[in-house]
Amino acid sequence: MNQIPSQAKLLIAAVMLTAVAVTVRTVLDTHPWHHYPCLSLAVMALIASRLKLRLPGLDGNMSVNLPFILLAAVQLSPSEALAIAAISTLVQSLPKREHKLQPVKVLFNVSAMAIATGLGVFVFNYGSRVRAGWLPGSVLLGTAAAAFFLANTVPVAGVISLSEGSKMLRAWSSIFHLSFPYYVASVGVASMATTASRHVGWQIPLVVLSVMYGIYRSYQLYFGRVVAMARALGLVTADRHSIQSELSSAQTV
Numbered sequence: 001m002n003q004i005p006s007q008a009k010l011l012i013a014a015v016m017l018t019a020v021a022v023t024v025r026t027v028l029d030t031h032p033w034h035h036y037p038c039l040s041l042a043v044m045a046l047i048a049s050r051l052k053l054r055l056p057g058l059d060g061n062m063s064v065n066l067p068f069i070l071l072a073a074v075q076l077s078p079s080e081a082l083a084i085a086a087i088s089t090l091v092q093s094l095p096k097r098e099h100k101l102q103p104v105k106v107l108f109n110v111s112a113m114a115i116a117t118g119l120g121v122f123v124f125n126y127g128s129r130v131r132a133g134w135l136p137g138s139v140l141l142g143t144a145a146a147a148f149f150l151a152n153t154v155p156v157a158g159v160i161s162l163s164e165g166s167k168m169l170r171a172w173s174s175i176f177h178l179s180f181p182y183y184v185a186s187v188g189v190a191s192m193a194t195t196a197s198r199h200v201g202w203q204i205p206l207v208v209l210s211v212m213y214g215i216y217r218s219y220q221l222y223f224g225r226v227v228a229m230a231r232a233l234g235l236v237t238a239d240r241h242s243i244q245s246e247l248s249s250a251q252t253v
Helices: 006-028 035-049 066-075 078-093 103-130 137-164 168-196 203-232 240-251
Strands: 052-054 061-063
Touching: 006 078, 006 103, 006 137, 035 066, 035 078, 035 203, 052 203, 061 078, 061 168, 066 078, 066 103, 066 137, 066 168, 066 203, 078 103, 103 137, 137 168, 168 203
Parallel strands: none
Antiparallel strands: 052 061
16 A cells, blocks of 8 residues: 555545445444345345456456346345445455455445445435335436446546546546446346346346346457457557547447
8 A cells, every 4th residue: 555645545545434434324224134135136246246347448347246236225225235235346356366465455445335335225215215206216226326326436536546647537537438338237237127026036136147247248348359459559558548548439439
């Protein structure tokens, strides 16, 4: 952590403290646990968390566990949703054998996810209590996911900006372009799964995992093509901004 700028350290510490506050508040607001549904979603989320992709041009990765976190936020208690989000993010953050574990990075990722999940659950539950009868549940889920997206990506963009000396808006824009389609797809999958769960039981998380594996493979192929294109054009792959520029050009085609 010594190589991290002081301002970035302060932001990381603030995110961690906020996550602790969110966790304590959630735990104190006790609800009965749904043991089997919680276990089922947790297992699928853990498997999906290891299906992760390295984001071109950014020092980070993305896994396909979001639909399971959204389903937990909608179907389970806040404590269960927070537990599934934190554990799956912890597993996602564990490096492969050839890489070294970075405890600060892991704690930051888990903390950011805890805050995002807490905010998403609050928005969904608050909207469920006050919404008009004509407002569909899918709109509530989309609104909660939007809050989740902002709470999860803004701190990450802030740390990247402070660590690399770049503009925060540019860092957030890079994350947005790479991950927003995935968030939209995840909301759609979670919404359909929520509707189907009224008629189907334990099979739903397994079906969701199958769908998300297909999305994972699509992203994997797409990112592979972007990096290959950057190499073919003679861009230095270690230069994040060069690859990101190439990625942005590819997305406008």
